[in-house]
Amino acid sequence: MVLLLKAKLLDYVDRLPTVLLNGDVASSLGVIEGSRVKCEYGGISRTFFVAISSSIPKNRVGLDRKSAKALNVAAGRPVKVSYCPPPDSVGYIKKKIQGHALGRDEIMAITRDVVDGVLSDAEICGFMLSQHLRGMSMEEIEYLTNSIVETGSKIEFDRPVYDKHSIGGVPGNKVSLVIVPIVAAAGLLIPKTSSRAITSPSGTADTMSVLANVEFTPSEFKSIASKVGGSIAWGGKLGLAPADDIFIRRCEHPLGIDPISQMIASVMAKKVAVGANYLVLDIPTGRGSKVEKTEDARALASSFMEIGRRVGIHVVCGITYGSQPVGHAVGPALEAREALQCLEGKGPISLREKSTALAGVLLEMSGVATSGNGQSVAKRILDSGQALKKMKEIIEAQGGDPRIRSQDIAVGSHVVSLPSPCDGYISEVDNNAINEVAKAAGAPTDKGAGVLLHGKRGYVVKKGDPILDIYAEHASKLSDAYSIAQRSKPITVEGMLLHLIPDTI
């Protein structure tokens, strides 16, 4: 059945291609909320989701700005509206929900429709949750990886590409800002793409943005990395894996899931897209990080390596300690400052050790260092000042100020310290609580906001010693963050009285 409805133009833009219909009109078309209809006007035909609205008269079809533009239709003009079945990809999603494995073309169809914006949240969540709860075979993860690559842009370099990635989950993990210059200083090419924070106080791209621009087109990124041997850019702007961003925003983030199959495919797709040949993968492990148990980390590592073999990337995985922050700083400017300190030969030992260990893996893969000597070569490059020099070249190539020193970096001017409540030693640093406090203080939007730890597990403290500083750009956010810190206890000092039971007499 085809209805002829007059266009009613609406002054807003919906996030999905949607038309609004009166409930009775929808019934007579045999569609409900969320069904699809085909709309035709002047030789143009497009598919839209149906929203039911009593504000739309029975002889009208409501079109937001984007939908009206897609049909190139003016107010009052007649639009042909008819039922349209869901695309084939929806059938494949249902098939996966029912527990059947998907083939190459089926996964490709799903990913393409995700990127084309023609799937609903329900459909995307159906795909992600069935991945999460049913699991995916290595074949399916390989197809998913390739489908993400094929729906994004690609960058090709003319020499071997080295890369580093962390699956995330540990606060303050600014190691890329140390690893990239070490590896590039060794003469290798390391065009590092990175993400902005979605739920954490700072992504690598947020941290790097304190020192330089991070938003480049693929050709700008290629030219920077080719010129200085390394770059740290925001992957989102490069459009390497647009599907991934949609999966995260429309399902993973709202439902708090990160299906392993999707994580592997998304990481590996971004590496294929920059033409990576060698990859060191950081898997932070332990309580309070993404992977809690070492055996799960090993299993994850072996899946990454298997997919690496299938897509032509040599992968070495490093299982690292993830139960407390890397270094002492959390938040874009504080982390950028700490990374620079490390390159300047200062800064915390944990940052120096983790960065040189992972950089060393790439140096060994390349043959620059012999087996077993990667970390010591990396430390030599760091201690010689070559890595700092390379970082300044990268900063300059990315439009930043190469004369920057760690002490020049502006951090939030509103600061409060949490004192130790007693003599003792730090027995617990809680990743989640640290993240919460840093975010409440304004990170990552306020670059100067964050948390600086004065100690980590095992540090001896005296009553009244500052154990943690909170930095903010706005007094009101500092006060929010301080209350959260009081309640959530990001640092526990052994000897503290945690609770008094019963708490009333």
Next chain:
Amino acid sequence: MVLLLKAKLLDYVDRLPTVLLNGDVASSLGVIEGSRVKCEYGGISRTFFVAISSSIPKNRVGLDRKSAKALNVAAGRPVKVSYCPPPDSVGYIKKKIQGHALGRDEIMAITRDVVDGVLSDAEICGFMLSQHLRGMSMEEIEYLTNSIVETGSKIEFDRPVYDKHSIGGVPGNKVSLVIVPIVAAAGLLIPKTSSRAITSPSGTADTMSVLANVEFTPSEFKSIASKVGGSIAWGGKLGLAPADDIFIRRCEHPLGIDPISQMIASVMAKKVAVGANYLVLDIPTGRGSKVEKTEDARALASSFMEIGRRVGIHVVCGITYGSQPVGHAVGPALEAREALQCLEGKGPISLREKSTALAGVLLEMSGVATSGNGQSVAKRILDSGQALKKMKEIIEAQGGDPRIRSQDIAVGSHVVSLPSPCDGYISEVDNNAINEVAKAAGAPTDKGAGVLLHGKRGYVVKKGDPILDIYAEHASKLSDAYSIAQRSKPITVEGMLLHLIPDTI
């Protein structure tokens, strides 16, 4: 952080409580598409989902009609906008996704938030898919049942209530229109609520609506059923299980799932809501129906009976033959006509047998019939004309014409017959194809549309004999339905050449 944004009023109504923000404003609030914000104006505070729109200036918050009304705000007035964390129920949904069982209060919180319209599609699908893929314990199903009851309206009768339900999945299942009058004629109270079709050509409520009104308030429904002993009403209007409707429309229908736990809870909740004490449950089983294998039907029956015990309903399950339609008619008017024929002592044997068998179970449960004699008592009531008389009382009480005879019912005036392509016998009747053809012909919106089978499995047919008639109210839909029937072959005659391979020389 709290922003003061001027209200921009938008002339449409979104299906969820939503405000539109500029992308930069969203970033500074630390929210993304689908996050929640709290909006305050003039002492009123409400939570809304965030949609990001470039059509909204940075100093504005876009409000659709409903959102503007909720805040009672006029254009240009300043609204306080701040981040709002998801409700607790979202945490419980995440917990279920992670594989943990939910408690009574947690399930109650989810169902209440579903009914209150404060959960997104992603969140609702998260709950339904985790039910589907993780399963639910009997405790969880019991809690879910009770939560659906508590969020809907209830009806109380002053004598024992008998009820009948089918889990659906078989076309032409108009047995309720025969069972209800038989049971009521036996002096029992059977206030039957039923559904309208969502994906099938006719729900019981659609079929009954051909003969009488089906939309009543709870008090009207109570008074009708109390007066004549039986009623067949549309449950949607009664508001017995509003949660159920939302689960179906926002997740089950788009994703083609019907989690067993949700099905059981939804059925049993509706029965608790009408105060049912005795229930006969029809589980159509076989290829092409909801439950394909008898052992699965048995397991489902035992779950229904267990939940029945927990909520105080005596349940007897009937596993019935579901691989082809019940009777010969599919579509509202055709089915209503066939049900009346059965009550008049005519009509197909399968309808008479199934209806009296299930009615007989209730007669035995009540003691009206002794054990093993239920069906014969039901047949006596049917053959005596008492059931027809009772049906006419019910029709009259529901505002229909009690003088109606089966031959008076108007069916679609556009008809086409499919002839048998050869001599042979019917070897296959395809439920899905029958549904597709009937829906293409216009059912259930066009009440006269549908399909009439001239035979079912095992019938001997001669070449050229009509095997199936398609009825429609509009010529164009008849032609659509006819093409679908040509392609999807709802009836297979043994001896037919199905495919010629290769199909080109």
